[in-house]
Amino acid sequence: MAYSPLTEQLMEALQVLPGVGSRSAERMTLHLLERDREGGQMLSQALQRALDGVMHCARCRVLTEQAVCELCQNDDRDHSRLCVVETPQDREAIEVSGGYLGDYFVLQGHLSPIDGIGPDELGVPLLLERVKSGDIEEVILATNASMEGEATAHYLTEQLQPLKVVVSRIARGIPVGSEFGRIDSHSLSQALQDRKPLGFEHD
Amino acid sequence: MAYSPLTEQLMEALQVLPGVGSRSAERMTLHLLERDREGGQMLSQALQRALDGVMHCARCRVLTEQAVCELCQNDDRDHSRLCVVETPQDREAIEVSGGYLGDYFVLQGHLSPIDGIGPDELGVPLLLERVKSGDIEEVILATNASMEGEATAHYLTEQLQPLKVVVSRIARGIPVGSEFGRIDSHSLSQALQDRKPLGFEHD
Numbered sequence: 001m002a003y004s005p006l007t008e009q010l011m012e013a014l015q016v017l018p019g020v021g022s023r024s025a026e027r028m029t030l031h032l033l034e035r036d037r038e039g040g041q042m043l044s045q046a047l048q049r050a051l052d053g054v055m056h057c058a059r060c061r062v063l064t065e066q067a068v069c070e071l072c073q074n075d076d077r078d079h080s081r082l083c084v085v086e087t088p089q090d091r092e093a094i095e096v097s098g099g100y101l102g103d104y105f106v107l108q109g110h111l112s113p114i115d116g117i118g119p120d121e122l123g124v125p126l127l128l129e130r131v132k133s134g135d136i137e138e139v140i141l142a143t144n145a146s147m148e149g150e151a152t153a154h155y156l157t158e159q160l161q162p163l164k165v166v167v168s169r170i171a172r173g174i175p176v177g178s179e180f181g182r183i184d185s186h187s188l189s190q191a192l193q194d195r196k197p198l199g200f201e202h203d
Numbered sequence: 204m205a206y207s208p209l210t211e212q213l214m215e216a217l218q219v220l221p222g223v224g225s226r227s228a229e230r231m232t233l234h235l236l237e238r239d240r241e242g243g244q245m246l247s248q249a250l251q252r253a254l255d256g257v258m259h260c261a262r263c264r265v266l267t268e269q270a271v272c273e274l275c276q277n278d279d280r281d282h283s284r285l286c287v288v289e290t291p292q293d294r295e296a297i298e299v300s301g302g303y304l305g306d307y308f309v310l311q312g313h314l315s316p317i318d319g320i321g322p323d324e325l326g327v328p329l330l331l332e333r334v335k336s337g338d339i340e341e342v343i344l345a346t347n348a349s350m351e352g353e354a355t356a357h358y359l360t361e362q363l364q365p366l367k368v369v370v371s372r373i374a375r376g377i378p379v380g381s382e383f384g385r386i387d388s389h390s391l392s393q394a395l396q397d398r399k400p401l402g403f404e405h406d
Contacts, residue, residue, distance in 0.1 A: 050209045
């Protein structure tokens with residue numbers, strides 16, 4: 001005889017979480033129902049509130065409760081620079097490094113045709129639109145130094161090149177193949193300082 | 204700058220799950236909010252429904268939506284035999300093995316003084332009460348062959364001995380130190396067949 005229907009359903013549902021298979025879902029379910037119902041209550045509510053309240057910032061696509069996130073609204077930031085990152089974690093890592101005071105654009109991933117993630121999924125149209133709007137002087141491509149990150153940066157360079165804006169790539173101060181989350185703030189800050197304009201001519 | 208408040212709160216809440224630290228909670232949160240809000244919706248609801256609807260069976264302490272679980276209500280079962288297991292997974296494993304047709308009592312753990320888990324936490328009073336009620340002829344101690352499982356079986360034997368009931372221990376067909384979840388149904392079924400009465404006298 002299996003578990004009760006509602007227990008089974010919870011085990012099913014937990015498997016939407018990345019890295020959670022049937023065995024860990026079972027362990028999690030029994031933990032919540034046997035030992036930590038209060039924690040389960042908190043989790044269910046926090047999840048519902050986040051799903052209801054959290055959206056994408058209309059300017060940088062980061063997750064926020066506001067239509068435009070606080071950072072995009074903050075006029076102490078240099079809105080003429082736009083740093084393009086793959087994920088909110090990357091943006092957070094750069095913020096912690098303290099080496100950058102401009103705006104961000106969060107792709108929420110990198111180009112990955114095999115997963116059906118193309119320019120539209122990464123909000124590239126919104127990015128180009130924003131650059132065309134004219135108030136941006138420099139776009140800093142701070143995608144990961146991984147193969148996918150480089151490919152994404154290369155694609156964006158081609159798209160941005162015609163737009164009469166300085167396009168630069170974060171310096172290779174970051175170990176090739178690594179991801180931001182793992183790098184100390186200082187190297188990250190250095191890498192941003194050392195960014196080099198990509199050498200193409202504006203005629 | 205950190206994540207938005209509701210996003211942070213979700214990352215916090217996810218860490219009530221066993222084996223989930225801050226890094227995986229972050230990954231899970233972004234996955235749910237960026238890529239699978241529908242799955243998140245399902246999870247939040249399944250969790251709420253389980254917390255509201257799932258309780259312990261009044262007879263065997265297993266998780267169920269009913270006051271008394273279906274198995275305890277099923278009159279095709281031999282209600283004169285009671286198989287004591289540590290967890291619902293163990294009960295499920297024995298059911299799948301098909302080697303047993305009596306009732307169960309689920310301790311929901313094993314004696315572990317260091318974790319503050321004593322006889323009361325395991326529902327031992329309820330177990331003894333049920334045996335005293337007189338309709339039980341045999342109690343099969345099917346706790347794990349681990350040190351804790353053996354200790355728990357030993358304690359239960361002492362408690363049950365005075366109660367004029369046959370007390371038997373599941374046979375050592377199960378590898379010492381192992382846990383039921385990992386054992387094939389056949390060995391488990393055999394081990395149940397081979398159970399031996401514990402040799403003490405009823406005067």
